Amino acid sequence: MMNMNERIMVALDYPSAQEADHCVRLLEGTGVYVKIGMQLYYAAGPDYIRQMKDKGYSVFLDLKVHDIPNTARGAMQSLASLGVDMVNVHAAGGLKMMEAAREGLEKGTPSGQKRPLLIAVTQLTSTTEAMMNDELGIAGSVEDCVVQYAKLAKQAGLDGVVASPKEVPLIKEACGSAFLTVTPGIRPKGTDAGDQHRITTPSDAFKLGSDYIVIGRAITQAADPKQALHTILEEVKGSAN
Numbered sequence: 001m002m003n004m005n006e007r008i009m010v011a012l013d014y015p016s017a018q019e020a021d022h023c024v025r026l027l028e029g030t031g032v033y034v035k036i037g038m039q040l041y042y043a044a045g046p047d048y049i050r051q052m053k054d055k056g057y058s059v060f061l062d063l064k065v066h067d068i069p070n071t072a073r074g075a076m077q078s079l080a081s082l083g084v085d086m087v088n089v090h091a092a093g094g095l096k097m098m099e100a101a102r103e104g105l106e107k108g109t110p111s112g113q114k115r116p117l118l119i120a121v122t123q124l125t126s127t128t129e130a131m132m133n134d135e136l137g138i139a140g141s142v143e144d145c146v147v148q149y150a151k152l153a154k155q156a157g158l159d160g161v162v163a164s165p166k167e168v169p170l171i172k173e174a175c176g177s178a179f180l181t182v183t184p185g186i187r188p189k190g191t192d193a194g195d196q197h198r199i200t201t202p203s204d205a206f207k208l209g210s211d212y213i214v215i216g217r218a219i220t221q222a223a224d225p226k227q228a229l230h231t232i233l234e235e236v237k238g239s240a241n
């Protein structure tokens with residue numbers, strides 16, 4: 001069983017490698033995972049991923065691939081060579097796209113290496129039920145849609161999904177306890193929700209059964225990021241499900 005720190009992913013949402021490095025220095029020795037998303041990857045590229053791997057971090061490359069199956073397959077084949085630990089696609093791309101992404105990842109993983117975990121974003125944690133119904137034209141509850149997407153991701157041979165912690169019990173019930181849940185939308189008590197809607201505190205997310213929690217601005221935009229990280233690590237101790 002992993003320790004709690006290994007189940008915390010810090011979202012390095014920064015505009016440059018230099019700015020991300022300020023935060024990375026605070027993470028040294030904590031054993032947390034790092035999540036590199038579009039902002040940092042498009043600015044700093046594959047070199048930054050290699051630097052994080054050389055420093056010993058587990059890396060979730062959060063590029064949310066969403067395209068036709070052939071393109072998703074090619075994208076994953078290229079990403080597989082970076083040595084990251086986890087990558088993702090949007091489940092809204094459908095079954096064939098997710099299968100193609102998995103195949104591309106398998107094909108691109110150098111022999112003798114483990115293929116990165118592949119997970120699918122269900123509904124973004126910034127999406128409310130009203131937005132989903134009225135803007136995206138998807139009827140029904142967010143929970144039903146998330147579970148439907150999770151089942152599809154499992155059918156495509158993926159390892160898990162991204163969802164709000166609030167949906168984790170339903171996902172585990174539908175897809176089994178080994179199916180991974182990676183949950184952003186984490187807000188420690190007293191922090192601003194900002195653009196996120198389906199949120200919980202770090203400890204509640206673990207109590208609901210999240211395998212990994214993703215935390216960005218509550219650390220990166222805090223007045224004292226080191227203290228913010230320390231407080232979160234203290235809060236989650238003992239809250240594992």
Ligand SMILES: O=c1ccn([C@@H]2O[C@H](COP(=O)(O)O)[C@@H](O)[C@H]2O)c(=O)[nH]1
Nearest residue numbers: 011037123124125184185214215216217
């Ligand atoms: O549904 C999703 C999928 C991905 N994210 C990403 O997680 C972090 C959250 O950052 P905060 O600052 O803690 O809100 C960010 O990188 C998103 O791109 C998500 O929030 N929701």
